Amino acid sequence: MGLRRRLILVLMVPPILVFGVYGVLRVRKEQAEVLSADRDNVVLIAKTVQVAVERALRDPQTPELHALLAEIVRDQRTIDRVRIFDRGLRATVVSNSLAVGGAPPTDALRRVLDTGQAEGVSRRDGAASVFYYVVPLRGADKTVVGAMEVAHLVSALDERLRSATWDIILRLSLLVASITLLTGVVLQRQVLRPLFALTESIRNVGRGDPARPLPVERDDELGRVAEAFNTMAEQLHVARRDLLLETERTLDLEQQLRHSATLAVAGRLASGLAHEVGTPLNIISGRAEFLLQSLPVGDPRRDELQVIVDQIDRISAMIRSLLDTVRPGKPDIQPVHLESVLERLLLLLSHTARRHGVSLDVAVDQALPPVRADHNQLQQVLINVLMNAFEAARPSGHVSITAEPHERGGSRGVQVAVSDTGPGIPASMLARVFEPFFSTKPPGEGTGLGLPISRDILRGLGGDIRVESAVDAGTTFFIWLPKHEHE
């Protein structure tokens, strides 16, 4: 049930009850008043008629008495019939005939004849109710010679009562209708319309549209709701924007990291190849030069040999230029705080961990000394090792990271241990994990250079990396870096 219907119902039931009860009481009272006024009227007329009839009886002209009574009944709306009885209870004069109430009120007539006191009595006759008023008729000597009965049909009253009832019903209906209308209008304007606007705005915010602020011109509960909603929408908007920015920054950084990892791999491939081909190239061009020197000037074969020498020069220049592009710059050795590097990295990688379905826990000693390292290189090593751990632990494993002060060969430093609950590495493969181009991952997924590059980087920084693993017991990589000494 809607708010509107419920409110109208709640507002309407008490007035209907109150007015209904009031109506019933009012009709009853009206009825009593009408009855009582009618009787008073009947009594009054009866007493007047009594005087006239007594006088007429002393002057015995009976036919005229009948005409008098008939005329009175015609003139008086409250009197429907008059009958005169003698002491033997015989009706001597009857003004007119009446459809109901024919039987005389014998008991009342008898009492009136005995006591000489007037008496009223009500009697039902079928659907009608008849009020009889009986007065004694006295002769010249004041003795009771008969009785006169004045009858009044109460059913005539019903018409007036019915109209009073209708009046009340009409008023009640008008009241109900106006309450309904008024409540509806007020509710629509004051409550429902602002609520619809609020609902619409909430939908918009839900869809991620920027919410138009709701008007806050009202100083009531709805005004405060609108104000609170506006504040919330603004906060949501800001939070959403911050989140988007943060996500973009994270993606950018991830891309940079991936890019530098790719460059490192390319550099390593290029320099590996260059070292391999350097000596053969040297032998070819050397031999060509050697022959060139042994031939006399003008020998046509000299040109052929010169081509070989020149082309080898060209290849060498190309390789040197390629190496210049991909060769990593000189490491920027600085005191590096591992806890902040780890904190930042995990912020980035926690998403990756979740994507792999891997849970993470990190325990970093709060009193770590700064280590001697290149920030970017160290980050690259940690990403390599962490990504390996995530891949090993998926789809529902666990990776734990600890960092603590650690002494190695008398040198102080920091050890970072990265453990995964993955399948572990068989002993036969364990010795080869740092070999270039050796990978346990499916073809196409690993370059087999991540760990060798990491080891090169760490050795270049005066640190090292080692691994412990057993089949079904997970793998732990230990990275050690020397403490940064003040120079």
Next chain:
Amino acid sequence: MQLESRTTPTVLVVDDDADMRKLLRDVLQPNGYDVVEAASGGDAVRLVESETIDVVVLDKEMPGMSGLDVLTVLHRRRPGLPVIFVTAFGGPDVAAESLSRGALEYVEKPFRLRRIVDTIRRVTDGRR
């Protein structure tokens, strides 16, 4: 006579590639050098002990003892012995590293024959 015999300097060529060693021998001998060959770092260290070597041409990439390790050992045992350090596309890092470990000159492979002969001559002339 003794002085004359001293005018033929002996070059120790250290390289694991036989063709490379032969190339240097073929180039250096006509230029007035005696050439002794070593195929590994270990051989090189032994030959420096047993032979009269005037200058060493030492390659970096070798199985076992690397050129840089040999350089360190030679510099410790014969501090005055001139070593020309050679490596394939080594780059500035290797150049700096070899010089800091006691090499007198650094030449990158592939080199022109004139370049290596000139370098050896400059070293031997400087010592004379």
